[in-house]
Structure formats: structure tokens, C-alpha cells
Amino acid sequence: YGHTRDGLKTEGAEAVIPVEVLTTPQREPEDVVDLATMVNKKTVKTAAGTYPVISNAKVGLASTAELEKNPELGKPEFIKVRYDVETYRGELAISQEAIDDAGV
Template identity: 50%
Template sequence: ASTQKGTYPTVANATTKMVTVAELEKNPAMAKPEFKPVNWSVETYRQALPVSQESIDDSAIDLVGLIAQNAQQIKVNTTNGAVATLLKGFTAKAISSVDDLKHINNVDLDPAYSRVIIASQSFYNFLDTVKDGNGRYLLQDSILTPSGKSVLGMPIAVVSDDTLGVAGEAHAFLGDIKRAILFANRADFMVRWVDDQIYGQFLQAGMRFGVSVADEKAGYFLTYTPKA
């Protein structure tokens, strides 16, 4: 993103078809795309940590590097949390079996959308322990997915239970994450400077980004509850 806020145009899935035309016949009118403007606004997230020069000098490891690594993890938590908040607002679906999951994938979600599952740890555990009628686990190895696993041909990414709910709850987003969420990235920075007054250094990490729902039909928010 090059500005603090703005509007990004998205287009709905095309449902019309072309028609046959005779040679040299005038071109028929093309159906107008269904555009939807998505408003976004950038927020600033930042924090700073003072580190004494004595701690830096006396540490057996690269202390500043370790702090920077921790700050990077906090950045990931921040962006994941912002996106997850919007994912929880998508149309809710309750499931109690893999058959329910198949129905959402096969029938409810438009086939024009790509598929990915963003699962909480508890939801992933459900997928990891369920078997088909022949006693084979449905979760399959995949080198192309963040978790190294896929189910029903869909890649899986795993987040903490707290990201999509609370500990012990099994939630997931199933759908086209790139069509569902607009992520406007304005800036990502890591700054380190010396402060003579404290005889130490400050490490500041920050981001400026905004997230918006781009297509509310691009996925579903699932809650798994085992059958009684």
C-alpha cells in the first residue's frame, strides 16, 4: 500500500459465457464485471525494548539478534491475529464429521474459489486422527503446504487455538484466503539505535497495515463438535 487508506476494486466470480459469432459479425456486448470496492485503512503497530549495554557486552550469545528474532515472531502473531479476527466473521458452519467437511467443500463453496484450511490446533488434531472406511488416515503428507499436510486435496495451515477462539475449541477457515481477505501492507520496520542516557540500546519493531474482508462468499468459519 502506498497511502494511509484507500479503496481496492475486486470482482465477483464470472457466471456468464461467450456466444458463438459468425465470421465478420459484430462483436456481442460483454457482460459487465460485478465490481466491488473494498475500503481499507492502515493502522500502526509498534513497540520498543531498551537493552543495557552491559547485557549486550556480557551475553554469551548475540542478544540483540535474539531479541530481533522474538520481535519478528511478535509481528507474525500480530498479523495473524488481525486476519483471524475477520475470518471469525465469515458464515459459520458446524461440523461433526468428515462428511460434513466434504459437503462444505463439494457443495456449499463455489467451485471457482481456491481451497485452503486454516485450522486451530484442536481442529487439526481432529483431522489428524480421523480415518476413512478402510481405516486409513485422511490427513496426507504434502511438501507444498505450510504444515506439511493436506486433507481432501486442500493444503492446511495450523495456528494456535487462541488465534481462532479459545484453548480447546476446534475452529477452522475453509475457503479462498486470498479472495476472502485484503491485506494492505504499508510498512514493516526494525530499528536499532543507541541511547547515551541509559548506556544501552533500543530495539524498535513495527508495522503499518490494514485488513478488510474482500469477498464474504469466499469461505466459511467452521466449528467442530464431536457427535454425542
């Protein structure tokens, strides 16, 4: 209100603020880590279900004498891991104008 600015461009009653649009993509990383090698992959025949996985041992190994007294010590504990498989398909619509403006 009552202030003047030199070199201020306006459109209507609003100031025009320049916006920088970067069209050059960033460099792709050279070291790509394949995370698929860090997980266990299991092919399944149904879309949903459970898969038994042995839990981590909570105690050390039992001696044969201990196993003779209590055979339950030698049985591993299994956890049922639930899985749901979903399929995604389709396409991403990208306009030719967006491709042309990308500058790449």
C-alpha cells in the first residue's frame, strides 16, 4: 500500500513471479542394488493363503538326554505368513505435449 517497486511486472493486480522449469533429468545412479537378492521368493499357485515359515530359535540346542525326557523341545515352531497376490495392469497416459516439453 503506497509502496513502489522498480522492475515489478504485474498481470492484472498480481505480481508475476518467474518459475524455473527443469527439463533435463538427473543422472541415473551408477550403482544399482538389486533388492530381490535380499528376500526369499516363493512361487504360489493361489491368489491368497498362508505359507509356513519356521520362527527364529528362542533357545539353544537341546542335548539328546533332554530330547528323550521332552521330545517337544526338538520340534520347531512354525509361523503362518499370510499372503495376497494382486495383479495390476494398464497404461499411463502421457500426452504428446508433455513428451515434447520434456526436452529429452
